[in-house]
Amino acid sequence: MSGDAKPAVLVVEDERVVAWDLREMINGFGFDCYAIATSAQEALRAAETRRPDLVLMDIRLKGPVDGIETAKMLQEKYGGQLRIIFISAHSQSDMGPRAESVTGAVWLRKPIRAPMLRKTLAYVFPTSETAG
Amino acid sequence: MARADSLPPPPREPWAWIRKVLHHHLTAWVILVLSIGITALAWYISDRAQTKLLHERFVFRTTEVDTAIVQRMNHYELLLRGGVALFGASTEVTREEWKAYIEALNFAQQYPGIQGVGYSRLIPRQDLERHQQTIRAEGFPNYAIAPAGDRDEYHSIVYLEPFDARNQRAFGFDMHSEPTRRAAMDLARDTGGTSVSGVVTLKQETDQDVQKGFLMYLPVFSPDLPLNTVEERRKALRGFVYAAFRGKDLMGGIFGGRFTDLDYWIFDGETDDPRALLFQNHPEADLHAEHELSWLSRVDVAGRTWTVRFASTPTRLDQSRAQPLYIAFGGLLIDLLLFAIVGSLARTQERAVRMANAMTGELRRSLKEKDVLLQEVHHRVKNNLQVVSSLISLQLRKPENERARNALEECQGRVLAIALIHEKLCEVSDVAGLQFADYIRDLATSVANATETPASHVQLEFAMKPVVLDVDQAIPCGLILQELLSNVFKHAYPDHEGGTVTVELEEAGGVVTLAVQDDGVGFPTSFDPMTAPSLGLRLIRLLSEQLDAEVRTSSEHGARTAIRFPQRVRPSPGASPP
Numbered sequence A: 001m002s003g004d005a006k007p008a009v010l011v012v013e014d015e016r017v018v019a020w021d022l023r024e025m026i027n028g029f030g031f032d033c034y035a036i037a038t039s040a041q042e043a044l045r046a047a048e049t050r051r052p053d054l055v056l057m058d059i060r061l062k063g064p065v066d067g068i069e070t071a072k073m074l075q076e077k078y079g080g081q082l083r084i085i086f087i088s089a090h091s092q093s094d095m096g097p098r099a100e101s102v103t104g105a106v107w108l109r110k111p112i113r114a115p116m117l118r119k120t121l122a123y124v125f126p127t128s129e130t131a132g
Numbered sequence B: 001m002a003r004a005d006s007l008p009p010p011p012r013e014p015w016a017w018i019r020k021v022l023h024h025h026l027t028a029w030v031i032l033v034l035s036i037g038i039t040a041l042a043w044y045i046s047d048r049a050q051t052k053l054l055h056e057r058f059v060f061r062t063t064e065v066d067t068a069i070v071q072r073m074n075h076y077e078l079l080l081r082g083g084v085a086l087f088g089a090s091t092e093v094t095r096e097e098w099k100a101y102i103e104a105l106n107f108a109q110q111y112p113g114i115q116g117v118g119y120s121r122l123i124p125r126q127d128l129e130r131h132q133q134t135i136r137a138e139g140f141p142n143y144a145i146a147p148a149g150d151r152d153e154y155h156s157i158v159y160l161e162p163f164d165a166r167n168q169r170a171f172g173f174d175m176h177s178e179p180t181r182r183a184a185m186d187l188a189r190d191t192g193g194t195s196v197s198g199v200v201t202l203k204q205e206t207d208q209d210v211q212k213g214f215l216m217y218l219p220v221f222s223p224d225l226p227l228n229t230v231e232e233r234r235k236a237l238r239g240f241v242y243a244a245f246r247g248k249d250l251m252g253g254i255f256g257g258r259f260t261d262l263d264y265w266i267f268d269g270e271t272d273d274p275r276a277l278l279f280q281n282h283p284e285a286d287l288h289a290e291h292e293l294s295w296l297s298r299v300d301v302a303g304r305t306w307t308v309r310f311a312s313t314p315t316r317l318d319q320s321r322a323q324p325l326y327i328a329f330g331g332l333l334i335d336l337l338l339f340a341i342v343g344s345l346a347r348t349q350e351r352a353v354r355m356a357n358a359m360t361g362e363l364r365r366s367l368k369e370k371d372v373l374l375q376e377v378h379h380r381v382k383n384n385l386q387v388v389s390s391l392i393s394l395q396l397r398k399p400e401n402e403r404a405r406n407a408l409e410e411c412q413g414r415v416l417a418i419a420l421i422h423e424k425l426c427e428v429s430d431v432a433g434l435q436f437a438d439y440i441r442d443l444a445t446s447v448a449n450a451t452e453t454p455a456s457h458v459q460l461e462f463a464m465k466p467v468v469l470d471v472d473q474a475i476p477c478g479l480i481l482q483e484l485l486s487n488v489f490k491h492a493y494p495d496h497e498g499g500t501v502t503v504e505l506e507e508a509g510g511v512v513t514l515a516v517q518d519d520g521v522g523f524p525t526s527f528d529p530m531t532a533p534s535l536g537l538r539l540i541r542l543l544s545e546q547l548d549a550e551v552r553t554s555s556e557h558g559a560r561t562a563i564r565f566p567q568r569v570r571p572s573p574g575a576s577p578p
Helices: A016-028 A040-047 A065-080 A114-124 B016-022 B025-087 B095-105 B125-137 B181-189 B230-236 B247-255 B322-396 B402-428 B434-451 B472-492 B535-547
Strands: A008-013 A032-037 A052-058 A082-087 A106-109 B114-124 B155-160 B214-219 B237-246 B263-268 B277-280 B293-301 B304-312 B433-435 B458-466 B468-470 B498-506 B511-518 B548-555 B560-566
Touching: A008 A016, A008 A040, A016 A032, A016 A114, A016 B322, A016 B535, A032 A040, A040 A052, A040 A065, A052 A065, A052 B293, A065 A082, A082 A114, A106 A114, A106 B237, A106 B560, B016 B322, B025 B095, B025 B114, B025 B214, B025 B237, B025 B247, B025 B263, B025 B293, B025 B304, B095 B114, B095 B155, B095 B468, B114 B125, B114 B247, B125 B155, B125 B304, B155 B237, B181 B230, B181 B237, B214 B230, B214 B472, B230 B237, B237 B247, B322 B402, B402 B434, B402 B535, B433 B434, B433 B472, B434 B458, B434 B472, B434 B498, B468 B472, B472 B498, B472 B535, B472 B560, B535 B548, B535 B560
Parallel strands: A008 A032, A008 A052, A052 A082, A082 A106, B458 B498
Antiparallel strands: B114 B155, B114 B237, B214 B237, B263 B277, B263 B304, B293 B304, B433 B468, B498 B511, B511 B560, B548 B560
């Protein structure tokens, strides 16, 4: 874990360009996007190397396990205080009751633009320094 | 496109329920039970009607029997009256005259059943000897009144035709010496009319075929004596014209082989006392048995009452008893045919329904697959647009000049406006059109959030009615709105003072109106959106042309831009034709 106070963010997104864009934006907002995962397996491995404070999670992932299941697995392992932001082309209502099984999750709909992401991060981590 | 699980209902048929009922697999059984019930009822009614008819026929037959007896006995009475008249016409009737009279009547052929017609003469005691000698002198040397004995008066059968061997047995017999005959003779004498005796065994009977018999008497009086009182009639009596009947022969003559479908017993007197039985048409029939059909009637025979007991069975009266049987068997045949037809209808229908269900299921599955596929396509498009947006976003991060940065941001906004259309289409799974008010709400929020201006300073308001836009109109319309809104957020409030932006949407008479109104600084003087050179405004012009839209701007309380265009309605494949 690095010595500075920047919250550690794990991005789980199988579209590489989108993931890169997200990392740039998140880092620009004063967070530390320390890893990008494209599947549930990669996400769990990345979380093992460094425990994230926040996960940006796409619903559709590579592999058989989707984002909601991955989020649940992460929360089981690291506790309900692990914050999850779902980023999806689907709205929350499309996912039905499954989406509600993840504690304290926030939904952000694709396509994602910087101002909206900045506001969402500020909402999830109110005390963080969010100046670009 | 209609959703896969809501196929249009089949066209309404007013008699569809009949078809439905006819084709149900239980219907055949219900019809079978009902029709057998109806057949049973019809058989029952027919059987009862038949039985009633047979009862009526039975009663009618009995009256026929009664009438035949009475008529025939009336004939015999007339015949005897003719004999009496013969005596009235002449002082003395000779044996030859009597014989000629009876032969002329030819009753053996006309009225079979009569044993003989005779004359019984009254002989006072003092004339007995002279009478016997007179008859003996006529050629009957053995003539004597029987039975012998000393009596006040004697009656002797002097004439009896046909004078055959059987009848000769009665020649000279004194009927008055026997109580049953005497009663009838005295009654005839006292009343001056016809009388019939009770049951007797005739003198004519031999050892063989002994039958019960009876006699009918008419008195012959002296023509020159008064007959007003019983006493006068007794004094004036000269004898009796009489007829002797053997029961079986008589009834055989009357009925002649008719009425074999009945059993009947004829009794002398008011009751069916077996001792008074005169005749019975079927000797083997049992009077005392329990009879299905039974009747008792009384007939008047020359002042004497006879009782006739009838018995029969419906089967004997109508051996075929065909009608109820025809109804029962014919009805059952029809019932089974009906059952077979309706049953096969139901089976055919079941097969058809199974096939239709299989086909509908397949159709549903393929429609669902198509829906899923379309959603997938929209999802892919949206993902790709996200990639495009991310590419632009990444480009934005390179330190370029302000103009390039603005251009890229505008570009990204346009991409997102299109992406949002696909998102909406993704949600509704109806590719024909989308609820544009929902889209506007999301797009306006997205544009507001994308602006670096603190969003709380600008209030969004909506005055919208539900309007469904075709996807071909939704995309240019969405792009126009994107330009209008980003213009408002960029230029209307240059000093970040904030305000209210109102988006209006309505449709009336096929014309859609979309307007954006702000309360900011308004358009610059000498601003003309139709000639302004900026890319955004040129886009608005071009897209308006694509929509056949008319653009109006005004700048009274802030800026207002309104576009009006005819709504294009693409016939959706699910909808019924107009």
